[in-house]
Amino acid sequence: MKVLVIGSGAREHALCRSLSLDPAVTALHCAPGNAGIAEIAELHQVDILDGAAVSALATRLEADLVVVGPEAPLVAGVADVLREAGIPVFGPSKEAARIEGSKAFAKDVMAHAGVPTARSYVCTNAEEADSALAAFGAPYVVKDDGLAAGKGVVVTDDIEAAKAHAARCERVVIEEYLDGPEVSLFAVTDGETVLPLQPAQDFKRAFDGDAGPNTGGMGAYSPLPWADPALVDEVVRTVLQPTVDEMRRRGTPFVGLLYAGLAITSRGVRVIEFNARFGDPETQVVLARLQTPLAGVLMAAATGHLADLEPLRWSDEAAVTVVVASHNYPGTPRTGDPITGLDEVAAQDAPHAYVLHAGTRREGDSVLSAGGRVLSVTATGKDLAEARDRAYTAVGRIHLDGSHHRTDIAAKAAAGA
Numbered sequence: 001m002k003v004l005v006i007g008s009g010a011r012e013h014a015l016c017r018s019l020s021l022d023p024a025v026t027a028l029h030c031a032p033g034n035a036g037i038a039e040i041a042e043l044h045q046v047d048i049l050d051g052a053a054v055s056a057l058a059t060r061l062e063a064d065l066v067v068v069g070p071e072a073p074l075v076a077g078v079a080d081v082l083r084e085a086g087i088p089v090f091g092p093s094k095e096a097a098r099i100e101g102s103k104a105f106a107k108d109v110m111a112h113a114g115v116p117t118a119r120s121y122v123c124t125n126a127e128e129a130d131s132a133l134a135a136f137g138a139p140y141v142v143k144d145d146g147l148a149a150g151k152g153v154v155v156t157d158d159i160e161a162a163k164a165h166a167a168r169c170e171r172v173v174i175e176e177y178l179d180g181p182e183v184s185l186f187a188v189t190d191g192e193t194v195l196p197l198q199p200a201q202d203f204k205r206a207f208d209g210d211a212g213p214n215t216g217g218m219g220a221y222s223p224l225p226w227a228d229p230a231l232v233d234e235v236v237r238t239v240l241q242p243t244v245d246e247m248r249r250r251g252t253p254f255v256g257l258l259y260a261g262l263a264i265t266s267r268g269v270r271v272i273e274f275n276a277r278f279g280d281p282e283t284q285v286v287l288a289r290l291q292t293p294l295a296g297v298l299m300a301a302a303t304g305h306l307a308d309l310e311p312l313r314w315s316d317e318a319a320v321t322v323v324v325a326s327h328n329y330p331g332t333p334r335t336g337d338p339i340t341g342l343d344e345v346a347a348q349d350a351p352h353a354y355v356l357h358a359g360t361r362r363e364g365d366s367v368l369s370a371g372g373r374v375l376s377v378t379a380t381g382k383d384l385a386e387a388r389d390r391a392y393t394a395v396g397r398i399h400l401d402g403s404h405h406r407t408d409i410a411a412k413a414a415a416g417a
Helices: 010-020 051-061 071-075 078-084 103-113 126-136 159-168 231-249 282-289 294-302 342-348 384-397
Strands: 002-007 027-032 065-068 120-123 140-144 153-156 172-175 182-189 194-196 205-207 211-214 219-222 256-265 268-275 318-325 338-340 353-357 360-363 366-369 373-381
Touching: 002 010, 002 051, 010 027, 010 282, 010 294, 010 353, 010 373, 027 051, 051 078, 065 078, 065 294, 071 078, 103 120, 103 172, 103 231, 103 268, 120 126, 126 140, 126 159, 126 172, 140 159, 153 159, 153 211, 159 172, 182 231, 182 282, 182 294, 194 231, 219 282, 219 384, 231 256, 231 268, 282 318, 282 373, 318 384, 342 353, 342 384, 353 384, 373 384
Parallel strands: 002 027, 002 065
Antiparallel strands: 120 172, 140 153, 140 172, 182 194, 182 256, 205 211, 219 318, 256 268, 318 373, 338 366, 353 373, 360 366
16 A cells, blocks of 8 residues: 655654554655654655645555645545545545634534534624623633634633634634643544544643643653543544544535544533644654554545444553754754764663654755754653663653753653652
């Protein structure tokens, strides 16, 4: 099977790593990729928002399957162009991807599907926003209706900060604050069958102790030793299957990866948000534990045969990933700094710990930073404590001037708290 992965982040590196280990994959391509992905896949330059260009590349490569990683090309309709060309694609249509592209649309889908979520208002001006903020009170939750690269949500006790964020957005969703721990649950779906993966928890805030601004994610871990063993079945029954059924009822079946961001509140499970693709950094830990070859799962979803698959196989080991971010992330990040220590990780920590590249580029023999979240270190172990230790040992070998990372990823869960 020849596979083409679209994207350039750590999520795509994790996907490419899993696919490279799959004996069914005979050729692996990625567009545009990054310095790490280049070591396991052939890279191609393409405008990932240009469906015709992506389709032409897939045709030239004779790709049997295209996996669209990021949300932006999905919302732009790239998967539609590929399907029209008869190329199997893992990723939803433009209409189905609105479940991530518009939070107001996602709320409408949930309302019709009977999916539990936070009460909310959609606001298009300052007066509406002020009324909504007053109705819910602090903490204030203000979400840009559109795509915002993981940084469109503000959760704050500061009413002026909440109003300022609302004013910067053309349309916002203001909703009640959901208490309780958060869980990310991915499900592969072909538009009918829903195949859940293992749950993970990510860390959105920039700094230790959940301080600082929201980011695209600073780390994650799986499994969740504190979670109810029945959680996955409950979420499939009350959230994922009803949503997939509602999308199909609307004539826009969702084919690909449906990501449910959940809060386990005092009133039960509530959906915080949906994404239309694998999440970053949760993908890194979930795929680290998946033992079933990945390509067959993605192809079964793309071709409508998920119901024919055997149950997924999972490692009993735990996985932890720690994101190393560039100076000033999530503000305007500094780029172009050399990254050292990557060879040390490969020599001393593999196979239990490895680096997945995100914002990197190669210049001669050097690897340089080229984005905000530069790389993530993923490690496995017999339990979360061992996985954490291995991850942070590997992080300690890497040097990137001015970089920062959280030191408390999975700490509470590893300690049994």
